[in-house]
Amino acid sequence: MREKASGAARAGIGLGSAIAVAISWSLNKSVLWAVIHGVLSWLYVLYYMFTRPGGFFG
DSSP states (O other): OHHHHHHHHHHHHHHHHHHHHHHHHHHHOOHHHHHHHHHHTHHHHHHHHHHSTTSSOO
């Protein structure tokens, strides 16, 4: 069971990074910012969701 949990955690980290990089690139068109936001991954995704009109609450 422990191996499945670590695999799920890795998949979540990868998905968060991909979403963060896509958002960052679409807004900034900067590789440097995309890398930084990819490292921060889910923190940046949550920040984006809560600070944009229509983000989290529709």
